[in-house]
Amino acid sequence: MRARRVRAGLKGWGGVGAMAAFCALALAFVLLLPRTQSPDDGSAGLDGPGVAEGHQAADAACKDKDAEKLTLSPSAADGDTIAAIKARQGEKRKLIVGVDQNSYRWGYRDPNNTTAALEGFDIDLVHRIAEDILGDPDAVQFKAIPTNQRIPAIQEGRVDMIVRTMTITCDRLSDVAFSAPYFKTGQQLLAPKSSKIKGYDATLADTKVCTAASSTANTRLTEDRDAGRIPKSVNLDTVVPNQLDCLVRLQLGEVDAVVTDGALAASQAAQDPTVELKGDPFTTEYYGVAMNKDADDLVRRVNRILVEYRASGWQASYDTWLSATLGTDATTSKPPTPAQYLRES
Amino acid sequence: MGEVRHVANPPTTSTAPPPPTPAPVPAPTAAPVPTPAPAPARRTAFAEGLDKARAAATTEPGRLRIIGALLALLVVAFGAVTAWQTADRAAAADDVLHKSQPLSTAAADIYRSLADANTAASSGFLAGGQETAESRQRYEEDIDRAAEYLVTAANNADPGSPSSEAITKLNKLLPEYKGLVERARTYNRQGFPVGGAYLRYANQKMQKEMLPAAEDLYKKENQRLEDDYADATPYPWAAIALGVLALAGLAWAQHRNYRRTNRVLNHGLVAATATATVVLLWLVIGHSVARAGLNDSYEHGVRSLNVLHDARIASLKARGNENLTLVARGAETTKVTADGKEVTVDKYDHEFTSEMATLGKGLAQAAKLADDKAGEQPVTSAESNMAEWKKRHTAARGQDDNGNYEQALALVIGGKGATGECFDSVETNLENALAHEQTEFRQAAGDGLDAMTGLTVGAAVLAVLGAAGAVLGIGRRLSEYR
Numbered sequence: 001m002r003a004r005r006v007r008a009g010l011k012g013w014g015g016v017g018a019m020a021a022f023c024a025l026a027l028a029f030v031l032l033l034p035r036t037q038s039p040d041d042g043s044a045g046l047d048g049p050g051v052a053e054g055h056q057a058a059d060a061a062c063k064d065k066d067a068e069k070l071t072l073s074p075s076a077a078d079g080d081t082i083a084a085i086k087a088r089q090g091e092k093r094k095l096i097v098g099v100d101q102n103s104y105r106w107g108y109r110d111p112n113n114t115t116a117a118l119e120g121f122d123i124d125l126v127h128r129i130a131e132d133i134l135g136d137p138d139a140v141q142f143k144a145i146p147t148n149q150r151i152p153a154i155q156e157g158r159v160d161m162i163v164r165t166m167t168i169t170c171d172r173l174s175d176v177a178f179s180a181p182y183f184k185t186g187q188q189l190l191a192p193k194s195s196k197i198k199g200y201d202a203t204l205a206d207t208k209v210c211t212a213a214s215s216t217a218n219t220r221l222t223e224d225r226d227a228g229r230i231p232k233s234v235n236l237d238t239v240v241p242n243q244l245d246c247l248v249r250l251q252l253g254e255v256d257a258v259v260t261d262g263a264l265a266a267s268q269a270a271q272d273p274t275v276e277l278k279g280d281p282f283t284t285e286y287y288g289v290a291m292n293k294d295a296d297d298l299v300r301r302v303n304r305i306l307v308e309y310r311a312s313g314w315q316a317s318y319d320t321w322l323s324a325t326l327g328t329d330a331t332t333s334k335p336p337t338p339a340q341y342l343r344e345s
Numbered sequence: 346m347g348e349v350r351h352v353a354n355p356p357t358t359s360t361a362p363p364p365p366t367p368a369p370v371p372a373p374t375a376a377p378v379p380t381p382a383p384a385p386a387r388r389t390a391f392a393e394g395l396d397k398a399r400a401a402a403t404t405e406p407g408r409l410r411i412i413g414a415l416l417a418l419l420v421v422a423f424g425a426v427t428a429w430q431t432a433d434r435a436a437a438a439d440d441v442l443h444k445s446q447p448l449s450t451a452a453a454d455i456y457r458s459l460a461d462a463n464t465a466a467s468s469g470f471l472a473g474g475q476e477t478a479e480s481r482q483r484y485e486e487d488i489d490r491a492a493e494y495l496v497t498a499a500n501n502a503d504p505g506s507p508s509s510e511a512i513t514k515l516n517k518l519l520p521e522y523k524g525l526v527e528r529a530r531t532y533n534r535q536g537f538p539v540g541g542a543y544l545r546y547a548n549q550k551m552q553k554e555m556l557p558a559a560e561d562l563y564k565k566e567n568q569r570l571e572d573d574y575a576d577a578t579p580y581p582w583a584a585i586a587l588g589v590l591a592l593a594g595l596a597w598a599q600h601r602n603y604r605r606t607n608r609v610l611n612h613g614l615v616a617a618t619a620t621a622t623v624v625l626l627w628l629v630i631g632h633s634v635a636r637a638g639l640n641d642s643y644e645h646g647v648r649s650l651n652v653l654h655d656a657r658i659a660s661l662k663a664r665g666n667e668n669l670t671l672v673a674r675g676a677e678t679t680k681v682t683a684d685g686k687e688v689t690v691d692k693y694d695h696e697f698t699s700e701m702a703t704l705g706k707g708l709a710q711a712a713k714l715a716d717d718k719a720g721e722q723p724v725t726s727a728e729s730n731m732a733e734w735k736k737r738h739t740a741a742r743g744q745d746d747n748g749n750y751e752q753a754l755a756l757v758i759g760g761k762g763a764t765g766e767c768f769d770s771v772e773t774n775l776e777n778a779l780a781h782e783q784t785e786f787r788q789a790a791g792d793g794l795d796a797m798t799g800l801t802v803g804a805a806v807l808a809v810l811g812a813a814g815a816v817l818g819i820g821r822r823l824s825e826y827r
Contacts, residue, residue, distance in 0.1 A: 091747035091748070091749065092746075092747055092748075094747070094748045096748070101538070101541070101674060102538050102541060102542060103538070104537060104538050104539070108538040109538065109541070110536050110538075111470075111533040111534070111536055111537075111538075111540060111541075112534075112536045115751060116750055116751050116754050117751075140748065141747070141748025142674065142748070142750065143674055144673060144674035146677075149678075156689055158678070158689065242542065244538060244539055244541075244542040245542050245545065245546065247539050247542065248539065248542045248543055248546050251528075268539070271532070271535075271537040271538075271539045272539070
């Protein structure tokens, strides 16, 4: 009798316990998954509530080909934002910067480098900014930010700035503020050398093209396909968090081509001798440092740093990191000098 | 008992109290009872048989024949049902011991090996430079073990079952995963960040496809174990009822015999009664002992094993998330509500915290379930490892939050004083606890299964003997009419 009672209790509670554990697990997944996705959704809505306020005059006049000019004039004066950064105490007295850790020679971790330090062209610039603002080039906290998280990271104040091969566009200008351009590039196509794809044209018919989520490439390709500038049969379904993930998909044969900034496409080509850039860049774009829309003092300070950096530092960094992939002649990559500062406030 | 042996009375002078039916019909020869003249029209065989039986019931030898047949049938039925029901239960108990429980453990091990391999791979990447010999070896061993357990699971899964689907899926994904990790290694060696991208892709495959499939398999195998327990432990009521009925029938027949003939013992019927009693006692006692063993194996084995497996999985997930926090470097965030305010936190660190909570709960429960010192000791050790782990993790997070990435890295995957040490200790202790509970389970379930040994065959043989006894006993009485 006792045995039976114990067993009945056991069976009951054991079963219930196991079920409850599994239910809890399943519930946790169900509850957590949508939550982790939510920031992605946020970044997709480009016309958020922040659009209306702010610099309406500039937005109204914004043309993508002049977007890089819509920045504030340089100044060394400290304002609220810089004061807040300088007020950080002790170990926390660092500039928090969103970067990429997957862009070869832009912002990456060399696996053969025994320290875990990030390095590359973007990283050099970050150290220069930190040195100027905080007096120590290493006073930086790097945060790796996926492409589609760049704008939310700034808006939510998770980072002070983003230095991550970020193209200055009108759309983005309604959400964040950009510095003057520090690099010139254009969208370019990358495909296996043996591919029938010859460039950004009709040879793309019936191919799968990979782009990074919320990237300029993704926006541009979707527009061009809808407008008929590239064949309607181009499949753009493969969207990855990071442009480098596209190279993985390309090597695994899941896609036929990759579209990304020429500078990054060259970095990808440098990692795989069987792929190459196809055709010329089909856009002209500029990379800028992105900051909060209201951080006027920081934008001005970064612009002042960039004036100096272009004069000394830029070329050395280019030679170190990019000459191998983009060629020793840096002319096509140099941002316009002197920069124009058309934004008034 | 009353040793009153009456002298055999001739059947004609039966002095038994008058039975309900008018008995004393002298019938010198039993079979050719004069039957009514056959009806002109031919009747069905059944109706004829019925008539014959009805006619036979009117004579004592006829009645004896019917009683003998019924008794033999009852005893044989009792034996058959007992054999059938105990065979069922013994098979289920055997499955518990030799099939479903090992499979549930194999499934848990598949999950563990896969998760650990993924953690080892990401740790190797985290270490910067090239992965260490240890992390590489750990990864390889994990993959080997996962492949091994997959074969075990495949051998025991029924074709077409959901379990075999999950196994097929895992078998397909494992080489894919390994291929991605190999590529990551190659590119890492060349210093190309695309190696990291391959590792991310491999991780995604593991987290989104392989681990869910392994978890699914684990759940299915656990369910099968529960089902086998449910099949092995219920009392064989049908057999017990038939046994009681057979004994009652035998008792009635002997009582009737006594009333009719004043003879107390009929050897055949006594033998039948004895065998039926033995079978019934064997059935009830054997099954009760087996049940007790199985219940014990459930309470002290399976329950503890389940809790420990779950705790181990939580600890693995926590470790994986701890590593990913550093791999992702803040790339993934999630929103949580704390004190009524929605705050953005690191996704992996958040998951680490919740997995650690699960681990803590699991260990507390395991400690409660542990029924001896040997079972409790590793669990308590694991609990203190976990506390230390949490402490070190907080320190590592502090460093990372201050931008001291390299220091944080050293605190997580470095050697002495790193959280990795605590994780390894938790693993070792949980492994010991699992081994202990596994032994307990095997012992108890083995005892239970042993208690059923021979019951099926024994019941069948004894039932045949008993039926023979009943027939012989009645035949002895019948022969007195010749």
